[in-house]
Amino acid sequence: MSIWLIRAGSHGEYEHKFIQENRVYVTWDDLDVDLSKMSGRSELTAAMTQRYSEAKPKTIQNWVSQVWPFAHEMKIGDLVVVPLKSQPAVYVGEITGDYQCQPSGPSPFFHSRAVKWIGEAIPRTHFGKDLLFSFGAFMTICRIKRNSAEQRIAAMRSNGWKAETLAAATKATASASNDEETADSDLDELARDQIASLISARFKGHGLTRLIEGILKAQGYTTYRSPEGADGGADILAGSGPLGFSAPRLCIEVKSEDSPIGREPVDKLLGAMTKFNADQGLFVAWGGFKGNVQKEMASQFFRLRLWTQKEILEQLFEQYDRLDEDLKAELPLKRVWMVASQEEIL
Numbered sequence: 001m002s003i004w005l006i007r008a009g010s011h012g013e014y015e016h017k018f019i020q021e022n023r024v025y026v027t028w029d030d031l032d033v034d035l036s037k038m039s040g041r042s043e044l045t046a047a048m049t050q051r052y053s054e055a056k057p058k059t060i061q062n063w064v065s066q067v068w069p070f071a072h073e074m075k076i077g078d079l080v081v082v083p084l085k086s087q088p089a090v091y092v093g094e095i096t097g098d099y100q101c102q103p104s105g106p107s108p109f110f111h112s113r114a115v116k117w118i119g120e121a122i123p124r125t126h127f128g129k130d131l132l133f134s135f136g137a138f139m140t141i142c143r144i145k146r147n148s149a150e151q152r153i154a155a156m157r158s159n160g161w162k163a164e165t166l167a168a169a170t171k172a173t174a175s176a177s178n179d180e181e182t183a184d185s186d187l188d189e190l191a192r193d194q195i196a197s198l199i200s201a202r203f204k205g206h207g208l209t210r211l212i213e214g215i216l217k218a219q220g221y222t223t224y225r226s227p228e229g230a231d232g233g234a235d236i237l238a239g240s241g242p243l244g245f246s247a248p249r250l251c252i253e254v255k256s257e258d259s260p261i262g263r264e265p266v267d268k269l270l271g272a273m274t275k276f277n278a279d280q281g282l283f284v285a286w287g288g289f290k291g292n293v294q295k296e297m298a299s300q301f302f303r304l305r306l307w308t309q310k311e312i313l314e315q316l317f318e319q320y321d322r323l324d325e326d327l328k329a330e331l332p333l334k335r336v337w338m339v340a341s342q343e344e345i346l
Helices: 015-021 041-051 057-072 129-135 146-158 166-171 187-202 206-218 263-275 293-300 309-322 325-330
Strands: 003-006 023-026 079-083 089-095 111-123 141-144 222-225 236-240 246-255 280-285 304-307
Touching (some): 015 023, 057 111, 057 141, 079 111, 129 141, 129 146, 141 146, 187 206, 187 309, 206 246, 206 325, 246 263, 263 293, 263 304, 293 304, 304 309
Parallel strands (some): 246 280, 280 304
Antiparallel strands (some): 003 141, 089 111, 222 236, 236 246
16 A cells, blocks of 8 residues: 655645645646656656646656556555645545546546545644654655554554644654655745644644734734633633724634534524624634634625634744744744745645
């Protein structure tokens, strides 16, 4: 059994299609050739050179090394890992079908394989840091095998996708490899993983509510935070103005657990908004949301916002300089500038 990384678009734009259709796709635009009829990589190189005439030869070779295995090396029973961009989670699927080509498209969905999702919205924090490093490789498609990845992911599968133990992660061999995983990684994503791990460690349970309150205060809100325990339907109440009496008045619920939140708790917050006479609501879920929760809540767009770990980190970075000094002491961060990678991914 091999493990393959497949990205659902550089910005996660194809995540919903992958998940709902139980399929993974090659997402190169205009690549309307049947890979199964090609006898060697040189044929794919020629086809891609013709279609992407402005790409450099080295870039074409990089793309060929990613696309070719999709048809010729992946096997039924192999696992695919799809890191999400919409929330800090990973989907894991088992390949159940042979390579298929649909020349009529639509572009870019010419090439696909059927999968059965065996791990849905697994929190990124459940994986060891070295596995996350592999998941962050600047590749759209590649095999993940470094540091006993295949055995470790198989063990997580048998354990119901619970968080990998520290012992299992540290036992893995950290020897260098010349495979694709030594390529540049998404350093921004890796840094976010490190910060997320620190938040998980230092702001457990009701501590996350305290951090969210700090971010709201930095935004200019006056807040009330419920004591730990039963909160009557809201963890935080926030209002504008020096006393918090001005609109907008917010009703906020915060969930710190790693598991994704379903529709029922969100509906309860909508009810609490009426109880507290709030104008708008904010549901903060560190572990993200299940399935179509965000899509289903589109009708509440002007009343409710949903924050996952992604939005929490974005707001934290934006408001960090305005945070209370005690919070900054618990969460010491610094801004780092670096040259952006020139590697292109689709």
